[in-house]
Each structure stands twice: as C-alpha cells, then as structure tokens.
Amino acid sequence: MQSSGLYWQLAQRLRRQQRSARKGLGFLSFITTASTVGIALGCIVFIAGLSVMNGFEEVLEKRFLSLIPQVEFTAVDGQLNDPAGLVAQAQAFPGVRMARRVIRTQAMLQKGTEFLGVQVNGIDLEVEQAISGYTSSTALQALAEPNRVLLGANLAARLGVSKGETVTFLVAIANSFRQPRRVVLEVAGIFGFGGQVDLQQAYVSLPTARKLVGLEQGVSAVELVLDDVFSAKQITNDLGRQLQEYLYLDSWMRTQGHLYRDIQLVRLVMYLVLMLVLAVACFNIVSTLVMTVQEKHRQIGILRTIGLKQGGIIRVFVWQGIQNALRGVSIGVVLGVLFTLNLPTIFTAIQSMSGTSLLNGEVYFIETIPVLLDYQDVVFVALCALVMGALATIYPAWKAAKLDIVKAIES
Structure with missing residues (x-):
C-alpha cells in the first residue's frame, strides 16, 4: 500500500518535468501559468471585495446608525403619557443598551x-448622545441654553450662516403651514457628520423642542440604542407587545434597511461573479492535466507496470492539480491581504492623481473607501479555490487511470 507522500512526490516530479520541458511543452507551460495566475487574481479580487463589503x-452599523434611531417608540397623540416609565422598561429589556427621550418634528428653516x-x-443633553462625537463640547454646552440650535455643516454652508447668527424655524400647526409657528433660534455650533445627514438634520435641547412643537412638558418619543443593531426588528416587536400605551413602533430596518440590503445584494453578486472567475481559472487546471495525460502516456504505463494501481494514478494527478491550485492560492492570498490593507491608500492616491472625489463627502457620509479585513473570509476564499481546483482534477485523473497499460508503454 503506497503512502500519500509517494503520490505527492510523483505529482511534484510531473510538475518539475513540465517546467523543465518548456521548449517541447511550451503551450502546456503557458496553460499551467495561466491557471496559477487566474486563481491568484481571483483570490486577490475576492479578498479585496469581501473586505470592502x-x-x-x-x-x-457603527457610524451611520449611531445618529439614525435604531428603534423608536412614538406617541400616537403627539405626547407620551409616561416617558420615564417607558425609558425604565426599555432599559431593563435584554439587548437594549440605552433609552433616550426625544422630540422629533419636521420644519422649514x-x-x-x-x-x-x-x-x-x-x-436630552443629560444623557450620552452620538452627536457629541461630531461636534465640539463647547457647542453642546451652548446648546443647553434656551433657543439654540446645532446645524449640520452642509446645511449651514447652504444657508450661509455661522455660529452666533440666527435662523427662523417654521413648524406646521395641525399639519398645515398656512399659519406656521415661527421660532427664531441662534446657531450654537456646527456638526460635521457628512453626506445628506448634514443637510437634513438639526439638533436642539428638549426645552427648545417643546417650544417648537407646542408641548408644555414631556416628550413625543423614546429612542433605543441596541447592543446588536441587527436585532432591531425583533426587539421592536417583543418590547412593543409589553407596552400598555398605544405607540407607533419603528426601527432602522424599515426606514434605512435598504442600505443594508443593498450591501448584502452586492456581496451576493460578488460571490457569484468571483466564483465564476475562479471556476474559469480552475478550468485551466483541467486543460493542463488533460495535456499532461496525453504527453505522459509512457510514464503512466510504467507506473502501472511497477504496481501503481488505478486509484494511485488518480491520486497522483489529483495532487498535481491541487499543487497547481495551491501555488495560485498562496500567491493570491498574500497579495490579496497586502492589496486590501493598502486599498485606502491606493484609493486616496487615485483621487489625488485624477483630481476628482470618487466618494463625495457632500453626498456620502464617508470620503474614503472603508476596508475591514476578516481573516475568516481569507480562509474561506482559500478553501473555495482549493476545493474548486481539486474538483477540476477529477476528470483528467480518471482518464489517466483508464489508460491501457500496453498501449501507454508503446506510445
């Protein structure tokens, strides 16, 4: 019974003969190199693409959803009956990190x-707010004073206002702007999050918000910050069933869930496309092994005569194909990781050379391409390429094992 080490050594010998016989087997050498390069390129693109997704x-998850309400309970009649009780009940619910009182309204500025x-x-300025990470502490302190507002950088630039100037807010009364409530507020500061958020959002303290909407006390909603943002829908439903007050239940999965679904759709398409790229690259392994079988009839016949069984021949050619794939995977993984880690720098260099912004900060809330290299993805890509490379060896290995020994030696 031959050991696996023998089959591996025989496969290595066949590969060395291919490399040393470039003149006679020039096209075979080219196909072998093409398969290696194809697998390497597929791994590089696959690793980089998954890391960008x-x-x-x-x-x-960590930036955009820090400002957008993850879960929100809003009063049906405009004012919550017991906001303190709702906050306490929400904070005691598993998976809820924080509950905050808020008042939200649409207005014309x-x-x-x-x-x-x-x-x-x-x-509520007495509890931690995500907006504090995008503005100065001085601006937040000033926001606590009456009739102050915090504007987004794009919004302030659009209006041509700066800190200390005043703007007028018009809030509809009874859902009508025919006779809106007018409130003049002083700009306490500017926040810079990026994208459309800066153009569409403004922040005030709870007392100022009550003046805008006409509430004497209380709040209109409670928003939740979750440990796992992807559990928002389940927590909304489960907690909502326990509440005694009639409320509108909402979560980011309904309002902004299309962003997450778009990312997952792109990821799925990337899986399919890059699997096809790897499949085409692995197809070259089939071509390589088929041509090797044709060129090595005599050597195969000799191996059979000295006692190597059909199963052994199959293993030799399977190992040869895996060695070809392993070389491409090794190169692809190393270069893929290096390329991914330097992708933001490359992206910035391309923007500098082209003179254009590929991710416009006024439209998107990021200005450079985000990259998160997950080494589980790297292992997954490597295993996929190796498995596809191994599957590509089955047919030519089977053909080699079925060769007639006498005809193989005489050829």
Whole structure:
C-alpha cells in the first residue's frame, strides 16, 4: 500500500518535468501559468471585495446608525403619557443598551429668502448622545441654553450662516403651514457628520423642542440604542407587545434597511461573479492535466507496470492539480491581504492623481473607501479555490487511470 507522500512526490516530479520541458511543452507551460495566475487574481479580487463589503457594513452599523434611531417608540397623540416609565422598561429589556427621550418634528428653516426642509431633533443633553462625537463640547454646552440650535455643516454652508447668527424655524400647526409657528433660534455650533445627514438634520435641547412643537412638558418619543443593531426588528416587536400605551413602533430596518440590503445584494453578486472567475481559472487546471495525460502516456504505463494501481494514478494527478491550485492560492492570498490593507491608500492616491472625489463627502457620509479585513473570509476564499481546483482534477485523473497499460508503454 503506497503512502500519500509517494503520490505527492510523483505529482511534484510531473510538475518539475513540465517546467523543465518548456521548449517541447511550451503551450502546456503557458496553460499551467495561466491557471496559477487566474486563481491568484481571483483570490486577490475576492479578498479585496469581501473586505470592502465588510467595511461598508461596519460603517453602516457603527457610524451611520449611531445618529439614525435604531428603534423608536412614538406617541400616537403627539405626547407620551409616561416617558420615564417607558425609558425604565426599555432599559431593563435584554439587548437594549440605552433609552433616550426625544422630540422629533419636521420644519422649514428660513434664512432670508432661502427655505430648506429639515428634521429637528430635540435631545436630552443629560444623557450620552452620538452627536457629541461630531461636534465640539463647547457647542453642546451652548446648546443647553434656551433657543439654540446645532446645524449640520452642509446645511449651514447652504444657508450661509455661522455660529452666533440666527435662523427662523417654521413648524406646521395641525399639519398645515398656512399659519406656521415661527421660532427664531441662534446657531450654537456646527456638526460635521457628512453626506445628506448634514443637510437634513438639526439638533436642539428638549426645552427648545417643546417650544417648537407646542408641548408644555414631556416628550413625543423614546429612542433605543441596541447592543446588536441587527436585532432591531425583533426587539421592536417583543418590547412593543409589553407596552400598555398605544405607540407607533419603528426601527432602522424599515426606514434605512435598504442600505443594508443593498450591501448584502452586492456581496451576493460578488460571490457569484468571483466564483465564476475562479471556476474559469480552475478550468485551466483541467486543460493542463488533460495535456499532461496525453504527453505522459509512457510514464503512466510504467507506473502501472511497477504496481501503481488505478486509484494511485488518480491520486497522483489529483495532487498535481491541487499543487497547481495551491501555488495560485498562496500567491493570491498574500497579495490579496497586502492589496486590501493598502486599498485606502491606493484609493486616496487615485483621487489625488485624477483630481476628482470618487466618494463625495457632500453626498456620502464617508470620503474614503472603508476596508475591514476578516481573516475568516481569507480562509474561506482559500478553501473555495482549493476545493474548486481539486474538483477540476477529477476528470483528467480518471482518464489517466483508464489508460491501457500496453498501449501507454508503446506510445
């Protein structure tokens, strides 16, 4: 019974003969190199693509969803009956990291003849707020004073206002702007998150928000910050069933879930396309082994006469194909990891040379390509390429094992 080491050594010998016989087997050598390069390129693109998708998902989860309500319970009649009780009940629920009182309303912002629609967020400055990471502590302190507002950088630039100037907010009364409530607020500071958020959001304190919407006390909603943002839908439903008050239940999965679904759709398409790329590269392994079988009839016949069985021949050619794939995978994984780690630098260099911004900060909330290298993805890509390379060896290995011994030696 031959050991696996023998089959591996025989496969290595066949590969060395291919490399040393370039003149006689030039086309075979080219096909072998093409299969190696194809597998390497497939691994590089696969690793980089998955890392970019991971990066976008991380930005969505840890940055974008820090400002967008993950779960929100809003009063049906405009004011919560017991906001303190709702906050306490929500914070005691498993998976909820924090519950905050808020007042949200839609308003028109006026500066001179310029009108812009914005969402005004009345926030509780006594608890931690995500917006504190995108503005100065001085601006947040100033926001606590009456009739102050925090504007996004794009919104302030659009209106041509800066800190200390005043703007007028028009809030509809009874869902009508015919006689809106007008409130003049002073700009306490500017926040810079990026993208459309800067153009569509404004922040005020809870007392100022009550003045805008006409509430004497209380709040209109409670928002939740979750340990796992992807459990938002389940927590919304489970916690909502326990609440006694009639509320509107909402989560980011409904309002912004299309962003996550788009990322997953792109990831799925990438899986399919890159699997096809690897399949085409592995097909070259089939061509290589078929041509090797044709060129090595005599050697195969000799191996059979000295006692190597059909199963052994199959193993030799399977190992040869795996060695070809392993070389491409090794090169692809190393270069793929290096390329992925340097992708943001490459992306920035391309933007500098082209003079254009590929990710416009005024449209998107990021200006450089996000990358998150997950080594589980690297292992997955390597295993997929090796498995496909091994499957590609089955047919030519079977053909080699079925050769007639006498005809093989005489050829």
